[in-house]
Amino acid sequence: MVRYVVIGGGIVGLATAHRITIDQPDATVVVLEKEPRVAAHQTGHNSGVIHAGVYYKPGSLKAGMCRAGQASMLEFCAEHGIDARVTGKLIVATDAAELPRLRALHERSVANGLPVDLIDGDQAREYEPHVAAVAALHVASTGIVDYAEVCRVLADLVTKGGGEVRLGARVTGLRRDGATTVVETTGGAFVADRLVNCAGLHADRIARLAGLTPSARIIPFRGEYYELRADRRDLVRGLIYPVPDPQFPFLGVHLTRMVDGSVHAGPNAVLALAREGYGWGRVKPRDIVDEVAWPGLWRLARRHWAYGLTEVRRSLSRKRFAASLARLVPGITTADIVRSGAGVRAQAIAADGALVDDFLIEQAPGQVHVLNAPSPAATSSLEIAKHIVARFDE
Template sequence: MTETTDILIIGGGIVGMATALELQTRDPSARITLLEKEPTPAVHQSGHNSGVIHAGVYYAPGSMKARFCRDGAQATEAFCAEHDLPYDRLGKLIVATSEVEVKRMHALGQRARQNGIQIEDVDQQGLRQMEPHINGLAALYSPSTGITDFKRLTEVMATLFLSRGGVVRYGERVLSGREAASHMSVTTTKGTIQADRVVTCAGLHSDRLIRAFGQDPGYRVVPFRGEFFRLLNQPDDLVSHLIYPVPDPERPFLGVHLTRKIAGGFTVGPNAVLAFKREGYKLTDFSATDMAGTFGYPGFWRMLVQNAGSAVSELTASMSKRAYLKRIHQYCSHIQLSDLAPYPAGVRAQAVAADGKIIDDFLFVQSERCLHVGNAPSPAATSAMPIAKHIADQLQQARVAA
């Protein structure tokens, strides 16, 4: 049996739900259906992250990340306030612990100012006054960085979408899609759906879904497992801000940071090690299909060569809790080995091009009737609402052009 809808959205993470709400707001009369293969929303990346509302400090000026993150931080806070969701604008300190890092920190501060992000320089004495348990030579202070619960936020979006007449179908996986002159035809595990327009927000499976719709994504998702620890035996005032190291520009990830959680307590993490399954949240999770896809992709091996030093360092920290702790001790010697307790890991869907380059910015693949959200790493949760506006704008432009 073939069903019909005006707009079909595939993926029930925060980007998919935000897109559903945005399209519904723009056209309340449109029939909008959202499909999610899991039994609830935000099961994967949207529900496995640090919960940080990023301000946009790190991203290249003019990039989509920089623009969407800056706007998204404000939109996220406004949504939380409107719907009585918990959030806290704690502020973030990016701490330099060596002279080399001080130089990098100043360059990072300049980038933040180019992005229109409020940023303040903090000297060693000021850092000690702000955070007595943190060691460093200097820091950058981002007062607009905060925390929330993105899984809960996504669930509220789903409830709103349903209350306004939207349709959400859980437990239904998309198998393929075909674009005709007058419609999109999408085959799922439960039948066929015809839609005027389709948006896919498939996260860890974005490249596979793009190929299943007959297009070339231009990248392969390589899953990286981010391991966190919950901190035990710590006072409530261990830190009052989010604490981040100064990122190494030669490495693709931000490093292990100390985060206060919206529900209380603290975590440190994540590192970044290859996951043996795209949804491999446990160390023992393994998929032969996923590993064949990774190891059989020349871009993976080129990426590994280009980031060999970082790969060895991340693997060492994963295998040795003491090595992990050493990273934390660079800025917080107060934490001991016995304080590190297990905490759920996350998996990052890292898009890697055929030449081994890590695709850093958001990436979209579009045809006349279909728009795929390709690469959407952090800060995608913070940026979800501006991403949704971008998607809606692109669909509208494509429809006018047609």
């Protein structure tokens, strides 16, 4: 009987545990989550989008898993009564200078086999009457869902499948014992024949505890959200995104109508002062030391300091945030938006300063470590889970 220990009760960890219970019903599976609930961090703080796979390099893990994940996530939600909707979205060019990038995105989408249409401004306003666009990419297969609800269902399925989800169990140490790994936690010790590290914001630290030298380090970027006041939600029907800058993995401040009818705006991307730094007041010296000690951060900063400064200014000014939204929907004013929380993205950065663009999964005997799984990891989670389980059989 194979003993699996999965570290992390976010969507990738829970999807992996669920996959194990399906594929290997005789195995034992324990999910260790340090928080008192599942989906407490990245999964529970994202914008709830089921991505189609527009942005990702053809042939990459992200491209393949996102497209497959869009279908498998919708199928999973339908099977388990979770409210998920295919709404489509617009990626809009607000001036002629953005048209080459929009066309390049269209070409990439076609290469990824996606149902997309390059449309003019008038056609864009048939979907979103208040949008400012000289042209747009309509992505029909994009959807929305509450990923925290998906996690609650996954956790229940893990338990029903004979597994266990241990909450409040923070990992304090890892050590090899022959062919097994002993996982020491605040809730006791667990022996793993196969260890899966899905610790998100702390994934690189868990890998180092296990004796690995990860090829990248997690640097936390906070993404802050506003939402439209209830009486202004009519300005947005679905999802409206800007044309992204291909130098960065961030998609830019955008507008998303959620499953509950609210319209969220954001996120931006500012360097956080703690791995769980959901506000400027959250500062953790150990995390800051981790950041500044990594040469990749300094190399990134030297290349892109102007971008970072713009994001900080937008973070500190509601007026600037509203102005970014008004580029997409001119009717939005500062008075129309209110604060609506934040999330922290676990972004892996290589030593040379490169932002790791694809999912990064590294392996050691009896161990798989997920070291970079930002968006579209939630969309792709059921496919990432299959990939992780298969890695043990290679």
